[in-house]
Amino acid sequence: MKVSITSNVFVTVGSTDFDALVQVVDSLTPLLGLQGTMQIGWGQYLPTNAPYFRFAPELDSYYERASLVIAHGGLATTMEVLRRGIPLVSVSNADRYDNHQDDLLATLAEEGYLVWCRKLDELRESIELAGKLTTQRYTPPDCTIHLVIQDFLDAMKSKA
Secondary structure (H helix, E strand, O other): OOOOOOOEEEEEOOOOOOHHHHHHHHHHHHHHOOEEEEEOOOOOOOOOOOOEEOOOOOOHHHHHHOOEEEEEOOHHHHHHHHHHOOOEEEEOOOOOOOOHHHHHHHHHHHOOOOEEEOOHHHHHHHHHHHHHOOOOOOOOOOOOHHHHHHHHHHHHHHHO
16 A cells, blocks of 8 residues: 555554654654654653644554554554554664564565664655555464364373
8 A cells, every 4th residue: 555655644652652753753744744643652752743642542543544654663563553454664662672673573574564664863764665665464374373272182181
């Protein structure tokens, strides 16, 4: 899906804080003509160029209106957005102790699911790239672990 970078953008930092992301998007909002809403979590920085909120019981309504999501690189948020087929610019949070987000985002970007913004000073280019690319909706593979567990339990029961 191709998007206009001035479309309804939803920014989310999840259940934590990511002031650096919120601040950069806030500064880019007037430059790029972005429109949308920011979910800022526990962050201290308060946006001046877009409406914001800290937390909500659900984010479905924000995702439904979004033509582009800019988010931290957390697994839950990333997969929730990709399953919806919404173009995603995902930003690694360098404040995370082990940079675990990088492996996930690198793989998903390589497979064409999202635009991975490795550094915040590249966010403008990443947003512009997201407006030009066609990304694909993520469909999780079939999960059969429940069958393996059931077979194991059945085998254990027959041995008892």
